[in-house]
Amino acid sequence: MRAIWTGSIAFGLVNVPVKLYSATENHDVRMHQVHAKDGGRIRNQHRCEKCGKTVEYDDIEKAYDDGEHRVVLTDEDFEALPAEDNDDIDVLQFVPSDEIDPIMLEKSYFLEPTSKTPKAYLLLRQTLEDTERTAIVKLTLRTRTRLAVLRVCGKVLMIQTLRWADELRDVDFKGVNSKAKISDKELEMSKKLVESYSEDFTPEEFSDDYQVELRKLIDAKIESGESFDVEKTFAEDAAEEDSGGDVIDLMEALRKSVDSSRSSKKGSSGKKSSAKASTKKTSSKKSEPKKSSAAKKRTG
Numbered sequence: 001m002r003a004i005w006t007g008s009i010a011f012g013l014v015n016v017p018v019k020l021y022s023a024t025e026n027h028d029v030r031m032h033q034v035h036a037k038d039g040g041r042i043r044n045q046h047r048c049e050k051c052g053k054t055v056e057y058d059d060i061e062k063a064y065d066d067g068e069h070r071v072v073l074t075d076e077d078f079e080a081l082p083a084e085d086n087d088d089i090d091v092l093q094f095v096p097s098d099e100i101d102p103i104m105l106e107k108s109y110f111l112e113p114t115s116k117t118p119k120a121y122l123l124l125r126q127t128l129e130d131t132e133r134t135a136i137v138k139l140t141l142r143t144r145t146r147l148a149v150l151r152v153c154g155k156v157l158m159i160q161t162l163r164w165a166d167e168l169r170d171v172d173f174k175g176v177n178s179k180a181k182i183s184d185k186e187l188e189m190s191k192k193l194v195e196s197y198s199e200d201f202t203p204e205e206f207s208d209d210y211q212v213e214l215r216k217l218i219d220a221k222i223e224s225g226e227s228f229d230v231e232k233t234f235a236e237d238a239a240e241e242d243s244g245g246d247v248i249d250l251m252e253a254l255r256k257s258v259d260s261s262r263s264s265k266k267g268s269s270g271k272k273s274s275a276k277a278s279t280k281k282t283s284s285k286k287s288e289p290k291k292s293s294a295a296k297k298r299t300g
Contacts (some may be wrong), residue, residue, distance in 0.1 A: 005141060006114070009124065009150065009157075011091035016113070016120045018089070020141075023108035023158065029214050078143060086140045089150065089159070094133040100149055103168065106161040110153070121157065128152050189254040196261035 005020035033042040046055045063072045113121035128135065128151065135150035137159070147162045221228050 003112070004109075005139075007087035007089060007139070009091065009111070009137070010088040011124075011135070014120055014124075015088075016124060017115045018111040018121070018157070019114050020159065021110045021112065023110045023153075027208065028211060029218065081143075086145075089137045089139045089148075091150070092136045092138060094128075094131070094135050097132055097134045097151065100134055104162045105149075106163060109159040109161075111150075111157040111159060125152055125155075125157055128157075186251060186254065189251060189258065193254055193258050193261065196258055 001021050003019040003021055007018065007020075009016040009018055034040060035042060046057070046060060047053070048055050061072050061074055063070055065071075111121075115121070127133075137148050137150045139146055139148060139159070141161070147164060148159045149162060151158055151160070217230075
């Protein structure tokens with residue numbers, strides 16, 4: 001894992017030297033574009049619309065255009081910005097952790113202590129845990145000034161970048177202001193449905209079905225070559241019929257959902273019980289004492 005930023009957490013007169021690492025990675029199967037006719041790889045080129053020539057990356061500048069005015073910004077212009085030279089994570093304030101709306105969260109990064117004595121890092125971590133506070137910080141990352149939260153994740157400190165307030169959209173959907181009456185029975189049944197699905201969140205239980213099937217498709221094409229058959233490969237994974245549609249009777253739909261959830265839970269618990277029983281039988285067979293060879297001879 002390679003650090004993408006090096007600096008310090010700065011709050012008051014305290015400085016905590018750290019390195020920053022990306023906390024996530026993309027698991028998607030990587031692919032590229034090819035020409036359907038001959039399989040040749042497609043290469044993107046930057047072509048100037050005025051002269052028609054291909055332009056090298058070093059000869060490309062950025063420009064702002066609002067329809068009336070056009071301004072070209074060079075590398076020297078960007079380097080002159082004060083944010084370029086900031087290598088500190090500046091703590092602005094400490095707020096209650098539950099005040100951070102998840103809609104504001106973007107990318108996550110781990111922070112590694114880099115000083116020989118990481119006491120300041122450990123002190124900050126313990127303080128955040130004990131006070132149940134999250135630090136609001138500002139840093140420059142890849143030439144952009146970012147607002148972020150600094151919080152505890154297990155044994156490490158973590159940075160999660162935030163969207164700015166003016167990046168959040170205001171919405172006013174017609175349906176959310178409806179005055180449709182919800183009966184006590186409907187609410188009670190809806191709560192029962194929620195309870196029937198309630199359990200602890202375990203991320204490892206879920207998988208990206210699309211990527212799994214895509215990998216299966218790629219492996220099958222590699223193995224089969226020209227004789228590849230899509231229907232044969234995915235016959236066992238035939239999609240279930242869509243039972244969706246407009247709900248005519250909400251109470252009936254809720255009742256069926258609760259019953260379905262209960263029966264599926266009974267089925268899964270039954271499987272677990274039978275699995276335990278079979279394990280018990282197997283272990284009891286293994287624990288049965290074997291007859292000695294002398295005893296076998298007497299029997300014979």
